[in-house]
Amino acid sequence: RQKDAMAARSKDDLRSPICCILGHVDTGKTKLLDKIRQTNVQEGEAGGITQQIGATYFPADAIREKTAVLGKDRVEEVKVPGLLVIDTPGHESFTNLRSRGSSLCNIAILVVDIMHGLEQQTLESIRLLRDRRTPFIVALNKIDRLFQWNPIPNNSFQASLAKQKKSVRQEFETRLEKTMLLFAEQGLNAALYYKNPNVSKYVSLVPTSAVTGEGVPDLLNLLINLTQTRMSNQLMYVTELECTVLEVKVIEGLGTTIDVVLVNGWLHEGDKIVVCGLNGPIITQVRALLTPQPMRELRIKSQYVHHKSVKAALGVKISAPDLDKAIAGSRLLVVGPDDDEDDLAEEVMSDLTDLMSTIDRQGHGVWVQASTLGSLEALLEFLRVSKIPVSGINIGPVHRKDVIKASVMVDKAKEYAVMLCFDVKVEKEAEELAEELGMKVFKADIIYHLFDRFQEYTNTLLEAKRKEQVGNAVFPCILKMVPGAIFMKKNPIVMGVDILEGQLRIGTPICVVRPNAEGVREIHTIGKVTSIEKDHKTMDVVKKGAAGAGVAIKIEQPVHENPKTYGRHFDDKDEYYSRITRNSIDILKESFRKDMAKDDWALVVKLKKILNVD
Ligand code: GDP
DSSP states (O other), X not given: OHHHHHHHHHHOSBOOOEEEEEESTTSSHHHHHHHHHOOSSSSSSGGGOEEOSSEEEEEHHHHHHHHGGGGGGSOSOOOSSEEEEESSOSHHHHHHSEETTEEOOOEEEEEEETTTOSOHHHHHHHHHHHHTTOOEEEEEEOGGGSTXXXXXXXXXXXXXXXXXXXXXXXXXXXXXHHHHHHHHHTTOEEEEGGGOSOTTTEEEEEEOOTTTOTTHHHHHHHHHHHHHHHOTTTTBOOSSOEEEEEEEEEETTTEEEEEEEEEESEEETTOEEEEOBTTSOEEEEOOEEEEEOOGGGTTSSOSEEEESEEESXXXXXXXXXXXXXXXXXXXXXXXXXXXXXXXXXXXXXXXXXXXXXXXXXXXXXXXXXXXXXXXXXXXXXXXXXXXXXXXXXXXXXXXXXXXXXXXXXXXXXXXXXXXXXXXXXXXXXXXXXXXXXXXXXXXXXXXXXXXXXHHHHHHHHHHHHHHHHGGGOOOOEEEEEEEEEEEEOSSSEEEEEEEEEEEEETTOEEEEEEEOTTSOEEEEEEEEEEEEEETTEEESEEETTTOXXXXXXXXXXXXXXXXXXXXXXXXXXXXXXXXXXXXXXXHHHHHOGGGOOHHHHHHHHHHHHHTTOO
């Protein structure tokens, strides 16, 4: 085997780069993929384009043929043996093409609809690509929808654009500029690919039509150009095996199989392999390595071609016993003659155990469930950045037992009694149990949507709490009586005031601080503000500065104790403070942050000193 790998290295230095397609729904990912796969030549699989498992392989010859229309703009020499394009567009295959947290995707195509700009999933794709540091180019798709576009099928974009009417070219320019602005808003420089001043600093935009095929040669050419000039290091054959599970599928007659992408190295029939499983490592033996039957061989009965061995890079189906608990996104390792099986088992399981380590130590947080290791990893990364703690995770459909585990939060921390389910099915019984236990279950296949729903939920909880606590919140303020403006001296007291600092609200307890006979400062709480009038209008809040002339307040005094009296305990020389306490400050912090300005917090600190609150 070692010899196989060495032979590969000496024969050809570079392996085929792996390419994924991402983007918002309906931007044309599938159609673009179909167009790329189509051959212009009549004889079926011209140039040797081959359909694999989960991927299509384009050998160098096919690429040369497809880019011929570019003439002198075509890359001079295709140095990579070919290009492996992953067939299932979208987040899932991209996130599952992973190895130890980094991506095995060498380059991605982000598809953007030129008529729609950057949409939600586009932004999410950009975030994923950035997180994994994957280089990408943008297919600015659906150019044929520019008004009065005159198509020349499968043409180079530049040649087609030159043939368009002036108004069409103008519309194109306008939309291009708009797109570049939208990318700039995301902190990305973008440029039309043939005007790109620096490919390491600017994202290249390639205008395409998946319907007419225009721009597709440009797209392929740029992929080859960028991968072989800028990534040749990553594309060297290494002796080490790199292989990842993209999908776990039940196939009639074969049982549970795994579809893998072999990025580096070889796989052989009979190999002993190790993958990450839901209930622990799975160690099994390759029964068959399968790829689809070529199109023209359809009359052959068997659906698959069997291989004794396969070499990277390719997509292949592995049939083997005991795969039903295998996890998509897991690495696949082969047990070599000198390898310790247990070491390898621990190694593949570390993909899952590493994610476990992101769980909150105090066990406070939301429950997270996703379809695959890759998507779970992406969601957890997002939650980490958003500072949302996680109390538990699982992969696969949500069952009752998941709900039971997650529901410990109902009593511990209501705001985290939430299950964020990304791209997974929630069993009906699980949903019913959640309802019964008071758990919120949020399902989505866009991470942002899950996040938004969680935010919405925490906001409603916060709002309810504010309502509950509004009677106990004390906002900070300092008042001064307008000299002589005492309208009623007894319960209720009515006086005219200026707001020196902070905000005065209905319900605020008011106090003064005076030294007693021994010279010790004493706090006299006068009562609670029950009405505020400014210019004869009743108000709920008045803020510093807004007062000026004419703020009259009414203070109701408690009847059961000896009420403080005007003239004796307070008069127009005093400063009046809102009577804050440790508890009232905690309530402000917990539920009323959005009503407090920076100055207000500074005033809280000042009042704490004046009123001796610790
Ligand atoms: P996906 O969800 O990103 O895979 O999008 P699809 O490939 O399914 O395309 C969505 C819709 O847009 C389909 O109706 C396509 O026919 C259409 N479409 C895709 N690409 C183009 C294009 O370049 N031009 C036009 N006019 N329509 C397109």
